[in-house]
Amino acid sequence: MSKKSTASAEKKAESAPAATDYSRVAVNSRLSREEKIELHRKMVRIRRFEERSLRAYQAKKIGGFLHLYIGQEAVAVGCCSLMGPNDHVITAYRDHGHAIAVGMDLNPLMAELYGKATGCSKGKGGSMHYFDPSRNFWGGHGIVGGQIPLGVGLAYGIKYKGLKGAAMAFMGDGAVNQGAVHEAYNLAALWKLPVVFVIENNGYSMGTSQARSSAGELAKRAEGYDMPWGQCNGHDLYEVRACMDKYLTLAREKHQPSTVEIDTYRYRGHSVADPDNTYRSKQEIEEYRRTKDPIQVFQQELLAEGVLDEATIEKIDAQARAEADTAADFAEASPFPTTDDIQKDVYWEADNPAERKSKGRLFFD
């Protein structure tokens, strides 16, 4: 595996202590049988949703970009499974996994991809712009790194209101080189805002490997802002939960922001428009699939624990496939928004005419 070869990764391998059994860490050992199965189910649902959406894209049912989360499922599911009522999430454009992880239904998610009025954003946002504030999910943002200051704002809001909670601001490894991310780091550290910056490091910012795009270790940049930082293996859901629990607790209890880099891998191209034949080898992808697949890893774990059996695994998979198919049927059968809808949801005031205070024209032709 040649995806990344940072000094510290090698160092870790040299001096690897006895491997931690993350299933025994409190945040995992206290999980009930049903909760563990649910975590597994969520990852499977993400994968089947993504595969189904890819088929829909290939059938030309979906326009624009489609950034698939396949291979990274343990990151979103692990992190979002730790959310309490005052915890909030914001992410970039590879957002389907987070949306499902926070509990959004597949029907409106698929319908959004189809550009339908029943989509979670009424067909106005598309793949990169999923939102569900009722589940503390604030998008789904298209510009690399642009969502990170917003995530700090969520943390500011949590603290200002005196709530015990944390914001998780997700970004890819490519985002760490954007200025807005560093400005956000500084503000969070300076003002002790309860945010965990989560770098989902899949090794490639689009087609440019980490080695070709980023100097130094990604999470370590937090040191410059006096923030604690950590790294973990994002192929192991238990490890993701164990690591994130520590940093979320710091944020909630002490308003201590931090940066966590989660090692992960995407099996598909940057987006479906990426032929994926210029910057990495098929062997590399195959190796990840074979040895590190997050669903397989967790499945084996739960089989060993006696939580899952083959019949249950098959049933969960069949249900997830059926659910994704149902979502595609729902999307297919749903109406498109109309041209009358184009100018709705632009201004709060225009959408709430009875409460409008301003005068004059809001729209122009």
Add this chain to the structure above:
Amino acid sequence: MPLITYREAVRHALAEEIERDRNVVVMGEEVAQFNGAYKVTEGLLARFGPDRVVDTPISEAGFIGMGIGASMLGIRPVMELMFWSFYSVAFDQILNNAANVRYMSGGQIHCPIVIRGPANGGTNVGATHSHTPENVLANHPGVKVVVPATAYDAKGLLKSAIRDNDPVFFLENTMLYGEKGEVPTEEYLIPLGLADVKRQGTDLTIVTYGRSVLHSLAAAAVLEKEHDLSVEVVDLRSIRPLDIDTVLTSVAKTHRVLIVEEQKPFASVGAQLTYMIQREAFDELDGPIHRVTTVDAPAIYSPPVETEQLPNPQRVLKAALELVAGTE
């Protein structure tokens, strides 16, 4: 009515809204301990404390983005840009995030944020600090843009802006901060999107806003006294929403239109107005619409020349006389 400065009027609006609504927070570079780069926020820290009046680092993309994120959770940040010219380093936050997040979420989110600060030339600070981005801002559906010319308008409009549930960009003017005007002691609000006829007239309509209102009024006085011309001055006050009806009513009265704006000419607010007036009142016009803009170049430093680059009473006077001569 007490006579107070534009600066004090903005400050009073901030203080009243901080007092009224626990969610209102004033933030920006030097707004607290330094008492404001232009002393607009002077005394607010002492009065309301560091939770409500917050100094930020020089980090516009960071703190403006942070304010937008906080506004999604119901905080009402009033963010000061020391100069609106610095919007360029926060462009993505202002015009991708604040302007678009409601739409992209299918109406699930709104951003009740105000970004305010001066946007003007005339202070000999060169091209980087003299931008007037109201046209650029107003080009983005989802945002509101307000440019008050007087102390009275600044206070009433800012209070409305802070209570508005959409993002409002409030463009002040360092050259106006010291201008005094009558402002009532009792509370009042001015709705956004309502123009104000600052001077009644019958021969020519000047459509203008911001500091150009003062230039236009000065020119109008001379036009009346020395040229027997009755000039109506329509102050838009708000660019988006836009009170085009007041403009059209005036055009129907005078049949001649001069637009005066501190904008570069290409795709300016005046260009939009011109389109709308010809589209909706073509038959009312006795001749082509004229305009006075900033002379089309980056802001020059040289102090006496900058005065000539910007609209000023002499340039307005000259343009008005040319327009009238061409339609007699």
